[in-house]
Amino acid sequence: MGKYRFEEDEHVMFRKSLRKFLEKEAVPQYEQWEKDRLIPKSFWKRLGEMGFLCPQVEEQYGGLELDFRYAVIIGEEMERVGASLTGVGLHNDITVPYIEAYGNEEQKQRWLPGCISGDFITAIAMTEPGAGSDLANISTTAVRDGDNYVVNGQKTFITNGINSTHVVVAVKTDTKAESKHRGISLLMIEEGMPGFTKGRKLDKVGLHAQDTSELYFEDCVVPVANLIGEENKGFTYLMEKLQQERLVVAMAAQTASEDMLEMTVDYVKSRQAFGKPISAFQNTQFKLVEIATEVELGHSFLESLIEEHMAGKDIVSKVSMAKYWLTDTAKRISGECMQLHGGYGYMEEYKIARRYRDIPVAAIYAGSNEIMKTIVAKRMGL
Amino acid sequence: MGKYRFEEDEHVMFRKSLRKFLEKEAVPQYEQWEKDRLIPKSFWKRLGEMGFLCPQVEEQYGGLELDFRYAVIIGEEMERVGASLTGVGLHNDITVPYIEAYGNEEQKQRWLPGCISGDFITAIAMTEPGAGSDLANISTTAVRDGDNYVVNGQKTFITNGINSTHVVVAVKTDTKAESKHRGISLLMIEEGMPGFTKGRKLDKVGLHAQDTSELYFEDCVVPVANLIGEENKGFTYLMEKLQQERLVVAMAAQTASEDMLEMTVDYVKSRQAFGKPISAFQNTQFKLVEIATEVELGHSFLESLIEEHMAGKDIVSKVSMAKYWLTDTAKRISGECMQLHGGYGYMEEYKIARRYRDIPVAAIYAGSNEIMKTIVAKRMGL
Amino acid sequence: MGKYRFEEDEHVMFRKSLRKFLEKEAVPQYEQWEKDRLIPKSFWKRLGEMGFLCPQVEEQYGGLELDFRYAVIIGEEMERVGASLTGVGLHNDITVPYIEAYGNEEQKQRWLPGCISGDFITAIAMTEPGAGSDLANISTTAVRDGDNYVVNGQKTFITNGINSTHVVVAVKTDTKAESKHRGISLLMIEEGMPGFTKGRKLDKVGLHAQDTSELYFEDCVVPVANLIGEENKGFTYLMEKLQQERLVVAMAAQTASEDMLEMTVDYVKSRQAFGKPISAFQNTQFKLVEIATEVELGHSFLESLIEEHMAGKDIVSKVSMAKYWLTDTAKRISGECMQLHGGYGYMEEYKIARRYRDIPVAAIYAGSNEIMKTIVAKRMGL
Amino acid sequence: MGKYRFEEDEHVMFRKSLRKFLEKEAVPQYEQWEKDRLIPKSFWKRLGEMGFLCPQVEEQYGGLELDFRYAVIIGEEMERVGASLTGVGLHNDITVPYIEAYGNEEQKQRWLPGCISGDFITAIAMTEPGAGSDLANISTTAVRDGDNYVVNGQKTFITNGINSTHVVVAVKTDTKAESKHRGISLLMIEEGMPGFTKGRKLDKVGLHAQDTSELYFEDCVVPVANLIGEENKGFTYLMEKLQQERLVVAMAAQTASEDMLEMTVDYVKSRQAFGKPISAFQNTQFKLVEIATEVELGHSFLESLIEEHMAGKDIVSKVSMAKYWLTDTAKRISGECMQLHGGYGYMEEYKIARRYRDIPVAAIYAGSNEIMKTIVAKRMGL
Ligand SMILES: Cc1cc2nc3c(=O)[nH]c(=O)nc-3n(C[C@H](O)[C@H](O)[C@H](O)COP(=O)(O)OP(=O)(O)OC[C@H]3O[C@@H](n4cnc5c(N)ncnc54)[C@H](O)[C@@H]3O)c2cc1C
Ligand SMILES: Cc1cc2nc3c(=O)[nH]c(=O)nc-3n(C[C@H](O)[C@H](O)[C@H](O)COP(=O)(O)OP(=O)(O)OC[C@H]3O[C@@H](n4cnc5c(N)ncnc54)[C@H](O)[C@@H]3O)c2cc1C
Ligand SMILES: Cc1cc2nc3c(=O)[nH]c(=O)nc-3n(C[C@H](O)[C@H](O)[C@H](O)COP(=O)(O)OP(=O)(O)OC[C@H]3O[C@@H](n4cnc5c(N)ncnc54)[C@H](O)[C@@H]3O)c2cc1C
Ligand SMILES: Cc1cc2nc3c(=O)[nH]c(=O)nc-3n(C[C@H](O)[C@H](O)[C@H](O)COP(=O)(O)OP(=O)(O)OC[C@H]3O[C@@H](n4cnc5c(N)ncnc54)[C@H](O)[C@@H]3O)c2cc1C
Structure with missing residues (x-):
């Protein structure tokens, strides 16, 4: 069964094959990319070859016309590998849509095929x-x-x-x-x-x-x-497309939280202190239950939000809420999960360490969380 | 449109008529009932006459065989009037189900009709x-x-x-x-x-x-x-039925939170200080946006949970999460909303005052929130 | 030894005798006073007779010329009995000082003796x-x-x-x-x-x-x-005297926190569940350690603040910080300690129940906590 | 005037000269040291030459017999430069004291002079x-x-x-x-x-x-x-000396908090958005007032604690409280201050960025914060 109630068989299969691909071609390289401070262009090309770049684009420009559920899956699976891969989501779901929505025919023909193949990388x-x-x-x-x-x-x-x-x-x-x-x-x-x-x-x-x-x-x-x-219409375009950008950032934060919860539950079960697993201490249990609860809350909220977005509803208030809450929550969770790892949590070789220093920027970019709150406040008539 | 995606026309109508009934027969009396420290039996009888008691019961015992969505609506509308009305939910959704599920034919015939008419009140x-x-x-x-x-x-x-x-x-x-x-x-x-x-x-x-x-x-x-x-099977029965009890308590807490948000938004828009409405201060705005976000999170989570419950799924972990998080959140919200009311928030004639002193017990009864966490922890294998 | 480093033998003795007096003449009556919704004037007279009203006033008006350390002790001991006794602190440390500081000779002679004897009660x-x-x-x-x-x-x-x-x-x-x-x-x-x-x-x-x-x-x-x-100088007078008012409110909140900690530690040690005292659960332990830590933090901060106040320093920023933090903290502590009492915590006969419903107003009056923050912000140049 | 009430003229002067030294010989190198992942031994030698290594040691071994107030100042000033310098504090106040307290005469003569000169670096x-x-x-x-x-x-x-x-x-x-x-x-x-x-x-x-x-x-x-x-007496020795280790870590965390507050106040005053400094938004103001309040609370608590430590009192409970609260608080503050810096806060060239990734380990080492709580709980009889 899929992760979301709106996932169908083909989405589940798509997720599986993408995950397999990433486990083979991204996970083993990831540490090196971090050292290089760059994901190589060759990886972008591979993504293009596999059909993971801009699959939503119309067939006439080389796309697969896949719906937003595929975007959700791609975003999540990239994030699962490590947060630096979100640049792909930026390309797929944030910048290329400007071409799709506001570009003229000539521009679409000029740019979209390259964006799909990985020859063009956008910002x-x-x-x-x-x-x-x-x-x-x-x-x-x-x-x-x-x-x-x-x-x-x-x-x-x-x-x-x-x-x-x-x-x-x-x-x-x-x-x-x-x-x-x-x-x-x-x-x-x-x-x-x-x-x-x-x-x-x-x-x-x-x-x-x-x-x-x-x-x-x-x-x-x-x-x-x-x-x-x-x-002179750029501001309006930006405001329109920023909603999907915020949704993408919110989804990544949720994925990060899920990932941190999972790795920490595993860790505390295996790590021993005072003759028992760390998971046996009530503090560990309660902290992880609280995190698991927030992960469930985030999941339901996001699930509804994605559905509304796909249905073309106005999601401005809710996506602003999701962006701020999910990124703030993931940020806090990262600190708590690092703590539960003890000294190992501070070591770069543990994924929780990377999560900790990757996540806080999500509260800043794509519209800072304070800006999200001003948007919602205005819409609440405050 | 209904409040939940699973509400259909008949549910929306049901809610409307119930709300109208309560506005006429409960709201104006509520303050007096609080002073009397009792809801009069005559009100229970009126509820029975109107079909608001145990509408889920089979027709052969005098019930209406209505599905759980009606229970949701009754629970919410009662709570909206004031938290003391949750005793009705206890009767409908917590105690009478023991008779329905484990009672024998003779017992059902002996007790259910009275429970439906309001002649019998259960605990x-x-x-x-x-x-x-x-x-x-x-x-x-x-x-x-x-x-x-x-x-x-x-x-x-x-x-x-x-x-x-x-x-x-x-x-x-x-x-x-x-x-x-x-x-x-x-x-x-x-x-x-x-x-x-x-x-x-x-x-x-x-x-x-x-x-x-x-x-x-x-x-x-x-x-x-x-x-x-x-x-000697009582403990098993209790454990089985406690799930719905916790769902009912969680729903009431969510309703309380929605109610507090609404009244506080109204209040801060109308109250002035320093030449502008209190809603114009960024602190007021951010606090209320945060509360509104928690209300949205609670709503989505509960909506999914109710659906799972109706589908007969095992909701033990999720309902325990919902029970603790929604009641803790409502408790915190009550303090913040009282604060935003200034001195008036401490006066019994303002509903927020009543909410503040009514809500904290929800974190204690129906299984304390700490017990909820131990249940989830166990199920997470911690 | 005294509670504060600035307490000397005479202060310790004074506290002892005041506490003894209150245990005899206030504690046993307190519940009745709550029911009557009033502290009887006769009790004010008794306070006057004992020298507990306005002991700071100059001897020529009938006072004892005691220093502020006595005011601290009176405030704390009254609060320990129950929060409604803070009206005495209002009289002693908030309103009567207006007469002392800004009243003319004739007024002092006319009003101060009555304030000291308890014949006059001020607001x-x-x-x-x-x-x-x-x-x-x-x-x-x-x-x-x-x-x-x-x-x-x-x-x-x-x-x-x-x-x-x-x-x-x-x-x-x-x-x-x-x-x-x-x-x-x-x-x-x-x-x-x-x-x-x-x-x-x-x-x-x-x-x-x-x-x-x-x-x-x-x-x-x-x-x-x-x-x-x-x-036309009233506003300036108010601003000057509000500092001591806020200090008095902060001290009362600190006393409430200490009292709640003490009673909860006692409770969890004696209450049993699952075959051991509730104090044996790590969640109980960590929560109480956190509260004890906040109580220590509050104590040190207040101790320094009282010293600065007695030394005549400008305490506007620090007293505003103390007022907001100590009252917010006490408010939060009240909810946590009630929770640790289980169902009993919600019963009026338990003191924690009274604390819970008494404390939130401290965050509102004497300048709301939001106003405190605007004052500090201004002084930080923000 | 000194920062602490126990500082006398000579301490203030000492702080000044140390700060001057560090501004000349550490601050400009610090970024390079971070890149090198090492502080060069030559710097340790310079510290030794200047008398900043183990100044507490008895004169007969080459020390200056300075009291603990100097250790406080050295710890704080090192931390102010950047958190990696705390290795010096470890040498001075944590490891060398083992030699001083438990070493025999021969060992003291063999090791202490080198520790003071910087020829020996301890761990x-x-x-x-x-x-x-x-x-x-x-x-x-x-x-x-x-x-x-x-x-x-x-x-x-x-x-x-x-x-x-x-x-x-x-x-x-x-x-x-x-x-x-x-x-x-x-x-x-x-x-x-x-x-x-x-x-x-x-x-x-x-x-x-x-x-x-x-x-x-x-x-x-x-x-x-x-x-x-x-x-076979090692465990007892460790338990005795760990108290001072925790105090040193707590002081460093407090210094980090003070530093972050200061740099963030400066930043928000100078950074503009929407036509005004960021410091003009009430959210910015309230967040910074809250942080400033926590800094004041930490300061008073630490001040009393240092005094008690110097007076030879048992500080086990209080130092455990200080260690956990001050490090947790500094950790949270780092996230909030980064946020107030917007995108710049995530850039290594801004000091707040370094603070954010340096601080969380303080909640883990020297006895994790969870261990601190178990210690206090035990002493509270829980
Ligand atoms: C940068 C750095 C520098 C260090 N420097 C030194 C050094 O110089 N010398 C040295 O000897 N060590 C040093 N340490 C080690 C440090 O002291 C340990 O990491 C720390 O004591 C925690 O131990 P651990 O990593 O094994 O975590 P664990 O003991 O495995 O703990 C894992 C988690 O379980 C929690 N936990 C453990 N017991 C309980 C309990 N009873 N109840 C509830 N929760 C519990 C912990 O709090 C933690 O969250 C350093 C560590 C780091 C990261
Ligand atoms: C039990 C009790 C006893 C009292 N005793 C006395 C007494 O003896 N004498 C007396 O004179 N008064 C007394 N008061 C009144 C008390 O001082 C006021 O209630 C308090 O100052 C708040 O004023 P308000 O109620 O008008 O709230 P409002 O001023 O209407 O405030 C409403 C909300 O807006 C917030 N707010 C206001 N301005 C700002 C801003 N600039 N930025 C952000 N938020 C803002 C407030 O913090 C509050 O949350 C008492 C009140 C109570 C409840
Ligand atoms: C207004 C009200 C209405 C109620 N209605 C009903 C009713 O209709 N029918 C009915 O049967 N009961 C009812 N109750 C009782 C309620 O269910 C109990 O109060 C509740 O289950 C807690 O039990 P207790 O009060 O004995 O607390 P205790 O069990 O003594 O718990 C005290 C504290 O210890 C904590 N604790 C206990 N075990 C653990 C653990 N393993 N780990 C960590 N912490 C733990 C608890 O969470 C709590 O904070 C009601 C209570 C109230 C206040
Ligand atoms: C790693 C990274 C990647 C990025 N990628 C891109 C990218 O691809 N393209 C791009 O264009 N930009 C990108 N950004 C920039 C990012 O969008 C901005 O940093 C962000 O919008 C905040 O702007 P600022 O940094 O100027 O912060 P400022 O606007 O200076 O804000 C500083 C602080 O003030 C607060 N603040 C501002 N206004 C208000 C208000 N009205 N009320 C209350 N608080 C307020 C902010 O929330 C923040 O906390 C990226 C940033 C980072 C760090």
Whole structure:
């Protein structure tokens, strides 16, 4: 039986085969990737070959037209290997959908096949050194010059930054727009375009195999043909697509929590102290029961939420709740599960150690948890 | 649309008519009942007339054969009025099911119609001054004497204690049973039986309209015909039925949380300080968003759980999780919502005040939350 | 040895004799007082006779000129009996100090002796139905009319409201003051003054023996001779004296926590379940160790704070921290200790039950805990 | 004025000069040390030259006979630079005291001068792969063979493991002792002794400049002259000295909390979003006020505790409380402060990032926080 009530036989089988693939081609390499601070492009190609990249895309562009349940499974299985693989989810479920939803026919033909094959790796660049939560306040500009835009500015904290060949960049096309939200557009800026350079790979607390980096645009020339959707509508596009981004992040956090619970239950059963397994102490039991309960709560909530998302309902409030609660919970769980591992929990060779230093950023990115709360508050009429 | 995805039109309508009835016949009286420390028997009769007592019972005994969804609705609507009405849920969903499940034909005919009409009010008496969590350790004995049992002992904390006409009493019929669990039986002890007296109504922190009391049995003579099910199988029966009891308590806690959220959102929008509504302070907003999120989490979890219960699945672990988490959460929420009401939150005329002093017992009865955790731990193999 | 490092032999002895007095004259009556919803005036007189009222006052007005350490001891010992006795602390340490600090010679002679003997019982009335946290926003007015003020308005939530003979009332004397804080004055309004009536005793969740009530002023005529300090300086006076009020509330909360810890440790050692004392379960142990740790933290912090207060240092930030943390902590502890008592914890005859319903208001009055945080934030430059 | 009430002028001056020294010789190197995963021995030598190593030691062995207040200052100032410097505190206040307290004259003369000069770096090795919390259960054995012990076994998680020249090793000298605690002794095993090898440097989540490692003893020959104190009394020695170890760890955690609070207050004042500093959002304010309050609570508690320790009182319960609460609190604070830094908080170049991954181990070592609670519980008679 599937993990979710909406999983059917084909989903269960899909999950199985993906897990098998990852166990063979990702799990054994993962530690090395962490040391290299990069997932090699060759792995992306393998994912493409196997049909694990953007399977939702329409067949005419090389996709498999699979529904969102497959995205759920891919997201979860990648996360299970280790948190740095979420860059794949970003590509599949966050950036490529901008092309699908707002790209024109020519753009779809130009970009989607490469995204599916793994030849193109995408990123989305909103954040700047001076503007994160307050997205409307970005200062990267794109000035129209004939058939091109001339882009100037800097982005930072960009996931897939080093590997990416195609970056959806939020730019100001109208710096005089009355409301700051109005003047923003999305440009697809490609590796190799003049004036586009990648900055250093950022040194992070965790997510070591994930290449997060700065991007620089200095009089970068981008053809107007790379404008995604209409000019000055970028903010609206971002707000629309951010819902799925938050869902993806929430799902990853839930998977992390499930994984931590499982490994810790195993650990405490086998580790002995004072002549009995650590699992025999009531404190251990109660802590793990509390975590298991939160995992069940998260599961039911997410299950309903995914269903609503697939049914096309407005999930803004609920996905904001899910994003904040599931990431905060996973963060707390990581500390508690590390603790139950004793000294071993602090050693990199134990997966719980990696979980601990990978998870806290989930409370920050994709809209910080504080921003999630302001969104819900507004919708509650507070 | 219904509150749960499993509600159909008839359930929605049922809820509406029940709510209307309660708004007319319970809400205006509630404060008085609290002062009287009792819900009058006449109200039970009215419930019976309206078909709100034990609607699940088979038609041949006067019931309506309604499914558990109606029980959910009755439980929630009663709780919405005020927490003391949960004695009705106890009657409907906790004690009468013992008769339905383990009673013989004669007993069903003798008792069920009265339970449905409101002429009989039931209670269940397990707890004794010296044995609560450790139920197997009770010391009330029932010694066979011809066609009767002679019962000696004392019960305490019995909900519906004063009003009850029929009490399902857990007694030791075999004091020498090797395992303490083995020797327990259930006897239906009726008001007026010789040697059965009701003790004082207990003075509690809250649940003022709920009559909780002590019961005394001094050489109390109970006909063997009042033995429910088989002798010495009482513990198994209790364990089986306790699952639904815990579900009922969990649902009530969830309803209380929803109610508190709603009233507090309303309050903070209307109350002003420093020239703006209290809802304009970010602390107020974040606290209420957090509560709203917990309410959503509780709702999804409970919705799935009710479905599993109706499908006859084993819900022991999940219902134990639900019982502890939902009651603990409601308890915490009560303190936070009272706080957001300022001084008014401490005044009995505000409903939040009543919620605060009514809710903490839900973490204690129906199996304390600590006992819930030990149950789940065991099932997790810890 | 004393409880605090600053206690000397005479303080230890004083505590002993006060405790003995209370055990004889308060403890046995306390339950009755709770039922009566009032502490009788005769008890106030007894306190006066024994020298426990306002012992800090200068000898020339009948006082004992005792230092603040005695106030600490009186506050703690009263609280230990039961939370409703804090009205005495209000009289001693909160309202009478207004007379001492800002009253003129004539007023001191007129009022202090009665306050010391227990013939006069004082209250302080700031809060109105429409203005609690936002004190500057009160609307009770006092209009000068020759040698009198004519006062109109309403106060609510007034501690000692029913018993009080003398009430320090915050009124607006200048309704046109540019800053709202500027136009406030303090008037001593006495029982029996024309136009002054006491409203109903408010029905609260707890603190049952404490008489909290509404006060009405309808063209109430108050001689100018009853103005405390200068006209329009009331807000400044209040801000100055609120620091000691908050310290008093913090100390009471700490005492409540100590008391709850003690009674719960005793309870779990004696109560048995599953063949051992409840104290043998690791969950019980860890919870109580955590509470004991918080009690130690609170103690050290308070000890330092009292010392700083006696040394005349600016304690605004620290006392605000203490007020919010100690009351929040006591509130949480009350729920945990009730839980550890099982069903008995919910019964009024157990002291933990009373603690649970008495304590939450401490997080609300004397400046709500949210207001405490805004004060500290401001002082941290946030 | 000093930070603690017990600091006198000379302590304040000492702190100043130490801080200045560290700002010049440690702060600028710290990042490099983290990359190297080691603090160079040359730095230890510099510390020795400056008099910062074991200043408590008697003058006859080259020490300065400074009191514990200097140890407090050294511990705090080291921690302020970065958590990996706590290895120095381990040397000064944890391992060298074994020599001072239990070493004989010859040993003191042989070892103390080197410990003071920085030529000798010490470590203490209790933990083994199979025995951490349950110290009595170690399996490293030392068998007497003439004037030597032959040691076999393995230790792990040893702080200063790589740098250390002298390791106090807990060994079983009597494997048949009735109580397992009885048969343990302490041997000083020195670098270069035959059969003693250092294992790999362990790869940890944080504390990167701190060299934690495994140690192997294979028929390692240790002269009986290196036995510290009496044979089979090791467990008692350890229990006695662990109190100061826990105090040192608690102080470091408190310093970390203070440091995090300070840097976060600074950060939120300067970082802007939505047209105002982040410090202007009430959520930011309340979170920081709560942290500031916990820092004050920790400070007062620690201040009293240090005084009691210096006065030679039994601090077992209180130091166990301090160890668990201060480390747990610092751990939680690290997550909250990282969050308030937004994306920058996850970047290694920000100190809060390092704090986050350094701190959680403090809840594990020196006796896990769970062990602390069992100790206090026992002393509370639970
Ligand atoms: C590993 C990593 C990967 C990332 N990947 C991407 C990516 O692929 N593409 C991309 O565009 N961005 C990416 N980001 C950036 C991320 O989305 C931002 O860091 C995040 O939105 C927060 O912005 P900030 O860092 O500027 O924090 P700030 O906006 O400066 O926020 C600082 C703090 O203030 C709080 N705050 C802000 N506003 C309010 C308010 N109104 N009320 C209360 N609190 C408030 C925040 O919650 C936070 O705690 C990534 C970041 C990281 C660390
Ligand atoms: C208002 C009210 C109504 C009630 N209604 C009914 C009713 O209708 N019928 C009925 O039979 N009973 C009823 N009860 C009784 C209720 O079910 C018991 O109070 C409850 O089961 C706890 O038992 P106890 O009070 O004996 O607590 P104890 O069993 O003494 O427990 C005391 C504390 O120890 C903890 N504890 C116990 N065992 C463990 C363990 N193994 N590990 C860790 N902690 C443990 C408990 O969780 C609790 O915190 C009612 C109680 C109340 C207050
Ligand atoms: C039992 C009792 C005894 C009392 N005794 C006295 C007495 O003797 N004399 C007297 O004058 N008063 C007394 N009071 C009144 C008490 O001081 C007020 O209730 C208290 O100051 C809160 O005011 P309020 O009730 O108007 O709440 P409100 O001011 O309406 O506050 C409602 C909620 O909003 C929050 N809030 C308000 N402002 C902010 C902000 N800026 N940011 C975030 N949150 C905010 C509050 O913290 C609270 O949670 C008493 C109250 C009680 C219940
Ligand atoms: C960076 C680092 C530096 C260290 N430095 C040193 C050093 O210099 N010298 C040295 O000798 N050791 C050192 N240690 C080891 C450290 O002291 C141990 O890791 C610690 O004592 C815990 O032991 P353990 O790892 O075996 O955990 P375990 O004992 O296996 O414990 C696992 C979990 O079970 C819990 N547990 C155990 N017993 C109970 C109980 N009775 N009740 C409830 N829960 C329980 C623990 O709290 C923990 O959460 C260091 C460790 C680290 C990570």
